[in-house]
Amino acid sequence: MSIVTHLDPKYISRGELALGGLRSLAPSLRYASLLTEDGFSVVNVEGKEFDSNRFASMASSTQALADAVARELRLGDNEFVIVAAEQGHVVQVRVEDHPLVLAALFTDKATIGTSLTAARRTARRLNTLLMAK
Amino acid sequence: MSEHVILFAGPMGAGKTTAIRALSEIEVVSTEATNSDQAAAAKATTTVALDYGEISVNEAEKVRLYGVPGQKRFDFMWTILAERAEGVILLVNADAENPVETAIEYVKEFFALYERGGIVIGLTRADLVPTALIEEYANALADEMPDVMIPVFTVDGRSNADMTVLLMTLVANVELKQAIAPTLSRRAR
Numbered sequence: 001m002s003i004v005t006h007l008d009p010k011y012i013s014r015g016e017l018a019l020g021g022l023r024s025l026a027p028s029l030r031y032a033s034l035l036t037e038d039g040f041s042v043v044n045v046e047g048k049e050f051d052s053n054r055f056a057s058m059a060s061s062t063q064a065l066a067d068a069v070a071r072e073l074r075l076g077d078n079e080f081v082i083v084a085a086e087q088g089h090v091v092q093v094r095v096e097d098h099p100l101v102l103a104a105l106f107t108d109k110a111t112i113g114t115s116l117t118a119a120r121r122t123a124r125r126l127n128t129l130l131m132a133k
Numbered sequence: 134m135s136e137h138v139i140l141f142a143g144p145m146g147a148g149k150t151t152a153i154r155a156l157s158e159i160e161v162v163s164t165e166a167t168n169s170d171q172a173a174a175a176k177a178t179t180t181v182a183l184d185y186g187e188i189s190v191n192e193a194e195k196v197r198l199y200g201v202p203g204q205k206r207f208d209f210m211w212t213i214l215a216e217r218a219e220g221v222i223l224l225v226n227a228d229a230e231n232p233v234e235t236a237i238e239y240v241k242e243f244f245a246l247y248e249r250g251g252i253v254i255g256l257t258r259a260d261l262v263p264t265a266l267i268e269e270y271a272n273a274l275a276d277e278m279p280d281v282m283i284p285v286f287t288v289d290g291r292s293n294a295d296m297t298v299l300l301m302t303l304v305a306n307v308e309l310k311q312a313i314a315p316t317l318s319r320r321a322r
Binding site for chain 1: 162163164165166167169172183202206209
């Protein structure tokens with residue numbers, strides 16, 4: 001019997017490594033979650049005040065809605081999602097070749113561009129980590 | 134053109150996306166993701182935000198069809214979409230574990246929509262279970278909520294005809310409630 005993605009030790013350990021790296025890359029990180037695209041939290045860092053399961057479910061819905069908009073408007077593949085609010089922003093990127101999404105919340109101390117770069121770099125690093133044996 | 138907004142709710146694997154696809158006259162907007170929880174339902178993908186379709190009742194009336202994710206972890210989508218809905222089609226897979234209890238649980242979850250417009254229940258995959266179920270559901274509902282009238286049908290979620298009967302029953306219910314609402318509020322004053 002295969003292990004479900006969010007309980008798979010490989011995803012958990014390499015996800016922890018990648019999210020740890022994101023913390024070093026972006027000091028304005030408030031919370032980050034690696035989640036399955038159907039909304040299960042795999043690993044998360046920082047932000048003890050957040051409900052990790054709820055955050056993962058909401059990130060999953062947001063990602064799917066953004067993908068649907070891109071599809072509906074025939075814009076090609078959706079590359080990332082940004083939710084920008086007064087006191088911070090959420091950046092979401094898919095992890096290529098895996099049914100995973102990285103969703104990270106940053107404070108308003110960082111620019112969206114900086115946060116996006118950090119999130120994309122982390123997703124790429126995670127992809128590399130997952131490809132390694 | 135007047136419009137109705139109808140929700141499709143029910144547990145994962147009950148056939149909500151399929152039913153909306155069977156009814157919709159436009160290409161359905163879907164938000165499906167790889168299903169990593171095969172223990173909950175053995176299917177490749179699952180809805181994680183919503184399904185959206187449309188159907189015309191006649192030249193003057195359109196029904197917007199919204200499907201919500203089945204899993205409780207997406208219940209914020211239930212709340213968001215229920216806000217503007219007038220009624221709910223509750224689909225329950227009859228061959229699942231404890232389907233009667235599941236149906237009652239979902240009726241309670243969406244009870245505000247019963248009061249606003251109505252609820253109808255469609256039992257899918259009923260051909261896969263040996264007993265006549267409708268009575269069982271009706272009796273359980275009557276025991277649990279004696280003053281509540283909820284029609285129960287067995288349906289094939291893939292069938293446009295079956296789903297149209299279910300939808301039109303609900304739309305009639307919604308329109309009846311809307312028609313008598315002013316009278317009831319006058320009496321209450």
